[in-house]
Amino acid sequence: MRGNVLIAGLGLIGGSIALAIKRVHPDATMIGYDVSGESLRLARSLGVIDEAVPSFAHAACEADVIVLAAPVAQTEQLLRELVALPLRPDVIVTDVGSTKERIVKQAWPLLEQGVTFIGGHPMAGSHKSGVAAARAHLFENAFYILTPTEHVKEEQITRLKRWLEGTKAHFVTLTPKEHDRIAGVISHFPHIIAASLVHQAQQYEREDELVSRLAAGGFRDITRIASSNPEMWRDIFIHNKEELLHLFDRWIEEMKKIRTYVADGDSERIYQYFREAKQFRDGLPVRTKGAIPSFYDLYVDVPDYPGVISEITGYLAKERISITNIRIIETREDIYGVLRLSFQTDDDRQRAKHCIEANTNYETYVV
Numbered sequence: 001m002r003g004n005v006l007i008a009g010l011g012l013i014g015g016s017i018a019l020a021i022k023r024v025h026p027d028a029t030m031i032g033y034d035v036s037g038e039s040l041r042l043a044r045s046l047g048v049i050d051e052a053v054p055s056f057a058h059a060a061c062e063a064d065v066i067v068l069a070a071p072v073a074q075t076e077q078l079l080r081e082l083v084a085l086p087l088r089p090d091v092i093v094t095d096v097g098s099t100k101e102r103i104v105k106q107a108w109p110l111l112e113q114g115v116t117f118i119g120g121h122p123m124a125g126s127h128k129s130g131v132a133a134a135r136a137h138l139f140e141n142a143f144y145i146l147t148p149t150e151h152v153k154e155e156q157i158t159r160l161k162r163w164l165e166g167t168k169a170h171f172v173t174l175t176p177k178e179h180d181r182i183a184g185v186i187s188h189f190p191h192i193i194a195a196s197l198v199h200q201a202q203q204y205e206r207e208d209e210l211v212s213r214l215a216a217g218g219f220r221d222i223t224r225i226a227s228s229n230p231e232m233w234r235d236i237f238i239h240n241k242e243e244l245l246h247l248f249d250r251w252i253e254e255m256k257k258i259r260t261y262v263a264d265g266d267s268e269r270i271y272q273y274f275r276e277a278k279q280f281r282d283g284l285p286v287r288t289k290g291a292i293p294s295f296y297d298l299y300v301d302v303p304d305y306p307g308v309i310s311e312i313t314g315y316l317a318k319e320r321i322s323i324t325n326i327r328i329i330e331t332r333e334d335i336y337g338v339l340r341l342s343f344q345t346d347d348d349r350q351r352a353k354h355c356i357e358a359n360t361n362y363e364t365y366v367v
């Protein structure tokens with residue numbers, strides 16, 4: 001498709017959307033706007049956008065598609081600005097914000113003017129921020145929630161999906177309320193838990209500095225998202241306040257329950273608690289990205305000697321198999337460690353498995 005696509009907010013998500021659109025619509029002109037001149041320059045020099053503009057209003061009036069990709073409070077502000085502008089009559093305005101009710105409410109005056117606004121939320125991301133972390137494939141296989149109101153014609157929704165087909169995401173339509181309720185449980189609330197675990201460790205650290213030095217595997221896994229952008233999460237918590245307050249109450253009840261089992265030394269209930277959680281967690285779809293991103297991981301039991309990682313990566317490089325991530329899991333006392341290699345596709349993972357098995361005696365396994 002041809003046309004001017006304006007991305008307002010050139011961070012991780014705005015940048016990734018721009019790259020995804022461009023790979024399927026090379027004739028479209030990707031125009032970028034950001035309050036940060038630095039992000040704008042970087043987006044231009046990385047080839048994420050074709051043109052960088054200093055004025056949102058001017059570019060918005062010339063755009064065929066407008067993607068609002070700033071933090072949610074700023075997205076509301078951008079929507080207020082759009083209401084006062086003479087936009088093209090067939091423009092599609094969408095956003096990528098992690099909350100939907102307040103944003104869609106803010107878009108009402110636009111909808112009343114007959115402008116197409118379709119709320120959106122690609123349900124994948126990272127704790128990293130900024131355009132340097134943007135990737136065209138970030139949303140592959142992820143759920144991409146759309147929250148159109150009854151004002152929006154079906155053909156406009158189809159047109160937006162066509163623009164976004166390079167994301168290779170699965171589109172799902174929800175009401176803004178449903179969206180905020182579900183996102184509250186599986187995305188927003190977990191971020192407060194991660195941050196609170198880090199606060200707890202920090203308080204203990206004041207008593208014993210070994211705490212952070214020993215913080216390994218499990219703690220790092222469950223708190224990864226505490227490294228996310230605080231500005232973005234502040235705004236999400238302000239937006240989704242009602243759902244989150246409800247979740248705090250339920251969580252406190254949940255903690256009281258499991259606390260009682262532990263206080264009573266009730267081994268059966270404690271076991272059941274973990275078992276039921278494991279069953280539900282293990283049953284979640286693992287090959288689709290989304291709230292829980294899927295990684296094509298391969299685990300390798302490796303002896304702990306210098307050079308073992310370069311030995312393995314060397315074999316993979318010879319067969320031109322690219323690794324997206326590499327990590328030694330847990331510091332263990334025994335002589336074997338577990339190396340976790342992540343790949344972009346299942347095919348790469350299978351090839352890597354055969355390659356390592358053919359060249360070494362190390363055991364490999366897929367979880």
Ligand SMILES: NC(=O)c1ccc[n+]([C@@H]2O[C@H](COP(=O)([O-])OP(=O)(O)OC[C@H]3O[C@@H](n4cnc5c(N)ncnc54)[C@H](O)[C@@H]3O)[C@@H](O)[C@H]2O)c1
Pocket residue numbers: 008009010011012013014033034035036039069070071072074075077078096097098099121122123124125126127128129130131229232236
């Ligand atoms: N990070 C994630 O995992 C994730 C996933 C899905 C959706 N989202 C949503 O996407 C949006 C962007 O998040 P991100 O992770 O890309 O953040 P980011 O920090 O990487 O990028 C945000 C960009 O917006 C710019 N910005 C701020 N105010 C602006 C304004 N008024 N006008 C134009 N640009 C402005 C910033 O300078 C920055 O470059 C947020 O609404 C967030 O809720 C984030």
Ligand SMILES: O=C(O)C(=O)C[C@]1(C(=O)O)C=C[C@@H](O)C=C1
Pocket residue numbers: 097098122123124125126127128186187188225228290291292293
């Ligand atoms: O993977 C991460 O780091 C994320 O936090 C991504 C995540 C999520 O909670 O799943 C964060 C916010 C979004 O709105 C969508 C995705």
